[in-house]
Amino acid sequence: MTRKNQRTATLAVLPMYLFSLVFVAGPLVYMLVLSFMTRDGFGFTNAFTLENYRSIFNEVYFATFLESLKLAGISTAAVILFGYPFGLGAALLPDRYAHFFRTAQMIPYFVNSLLRLCGWIIIFRANGLLDKALMALGITEEPLKFLYTYPAVVVGMIYVLLPFMFLSVYQVAEKLDLTLVEAARDLGAGKIRAFLTVTLPLTLPGLKTGIILTFIPSMGLFFIASILGGNKVVLIGSLIEEQLMRAHNQPFAAALSVALMLLTGVVCGLLMKKKRGA
Amino acid sequence: MDDVSNILEIRGISKSFGETSVIRNLSFSVARGEFLTVLGSSGCGKTTLLRIICGLEETDAGQVILDGRDVTAAEPNLREVNTVFQSYALFPHMTVFENVAYPLRIAKTKISKAELVRRVSEALELVRMTGCERRYPSALSGGQKQRIAIARAIVGRPRVLLLDEPLGALDLNLRRQMQTELKNLQKSLGITFIYITHDQEEALNMSDRIAVMKNGQFLQIGTPAEIYDSPKTVYAARFVGEANILPCTFGKMTGDAAEVTFEGLPLTVRRGCISREYGNGESVPAALRGEQIVISDAGRFSGVVSDISFAGGVMRITFGCGGTLLTAVRYGLDTSVKTGDTIRFEIPASAAVLCENDEGGTA
Incomplete structure (x- = not known):
């Protein structure tokens, strides 16, 4: 890059940089400081304490962390299972069909996500569409009462997060040079071997992006658990909301948030660790 | 097999x-x-x-x-x-x-x-x-x-x-x-x-x-x-090396050679690799490599030079003979021939070879 281009580029990113500094980095620092302060009635005093962090390891709160991690793990795994083959398959189709699948994936997202989630209530509720369909087909004899169960929450998570995986994988798989797969086959690799040694490593960046885009939100998405889980599934997101809005324990809410960030940060850091040249 | x-x-x-x-x-x-x-x-x-x-x-x-x-x-x-x-x-x-x-x-x-x-x-x-x-x-x-x-x-x-x-x-x-x-x-x-x-x-x-x-x-x-x-077809002749295609009229076959006429003059050509037979009076293409054309005042054929190019020690003399453009190849520079000159040339016996037309692409 020439010096002039560099200057132009700097000017172009400067507003965004300042915006991030003031509205993203600023609150983060504030939150970090807040997490070390002491609760005082409905407010807080700036007496330094580690008590907020100690509380996280309280049995109840720690269990919430584990519960969130479990749901995020299950959801992410399910999204990989459905999203990766779907994204890869769609990208390898002839252009017309590939574009159709990509567009079809995105159209529902023009509708508000809460509204779409409420649609699942109609399907999952007792004697709802799912129960009626299953009973009509003679698969079950009485209503399943699927709504407000753990699997219902997982289905909701998959539904909301699948497009992130699909699009991340699709984008990378679209650029995959199929001659490379043919070369692998020609050089002696069976279909599975060629997939494992060529297709998978070359689409791994898309898969990793998809995992990050799925895992991070799934740690925080508490409204799905609220709507489809009926608050039976308490997640770290709902705990933070509760501490902040109802218990008015801002320092503890901040400490929980910092802990959540650290947790997701570590997971993403492990994923992003790049192999040289890949 | x-x-x-x-x-x-x-x-x-x-x-x-x-x-x-x-x-x-x-x-x-x-x-x-x-x-x-x-x-x-x-x-x-x-x-x-x-x-x-x-x-x-x-x-x-x-x-x-x-x-x-x-x-x-x-x-x-x-x-x-x-x-x-x-x-x-x-x-x-x-x-x-x-x-x-x-x-x-x-x-x-x-x-x-x-x-x-x-x-x-x-x-x-x-x-x-x-x-x-x-x-x-x-x-x-x-x-x-x-x-x-x-x-x-x-x-x-x-x-x-x-x-x-x-x-x-x-x-x-x-x-x-x-x-x-x-x-x-x-x-x-x-x-x-x-x-x-x-x-x-x-x-x-x-x-x-x-x-x-x-x-x-x-x-x-x-x-x-x-x-x-011995290119078998006109396409093969043109695709491998440069070739002149002479529109000839078939006379008769004598062993591995054939008597044809080109520009009204008799010419002996090789049978080559053709897989079909030609009848008397039938028109037949014959391939001729540029280096086999002999430019000489004793030649029976004549043509008017339309283009001369000299590259890499090879001289290409393009001339019209009847309705056909031919290119003769000579090694080294020869300044005696100029564009617009009428030249006489000879096609030695057995220099050209019979080939087939590529009809609709099939041989």
């Missing part, structure tokens, strides 16, 4: 994509250790033919026999045929070493680490790329990628190596150098090469035999000298 000296036999293969017939009832065989070039312009079906041989494309009809074994239905990984792809197809996420080691690592017969390293080094040595083991393909030049692709294709010692216009993306000097290297490599390895190109110079330079391909069929298959001396 089951000649064990043939490493590869293609029997009556055909391939269509939708309505388009790409390969039409094609049969040929390739001898062990032979360097066969399939020469044709783009769209003639040569790449499809190669993909059928290596198993990446299924044939609609016919058989592919590799070293006596019918591999028509075999998966590409179960054929001892490797391909050097036009785009090189090096794995971008692997180093040069890993790329070349790939066929050995996935092979069913496991070899020791030391043996693996030895064979990879040996292959890299053959293509003179020792020392690049740790680099990634993105850090290599086109010529280097080419060499790595070849090393990767030969390291598993295939019975047949297929090369799909491997030199197409290289500049002229490198291409000439690689031609020589490929030929030497083929000789030292003793592996059968099937080389696909649209470049007649490459074909003439390297091959034991050339197959001229058009519209999914071989017009002619023979040694470079045979095809140059």
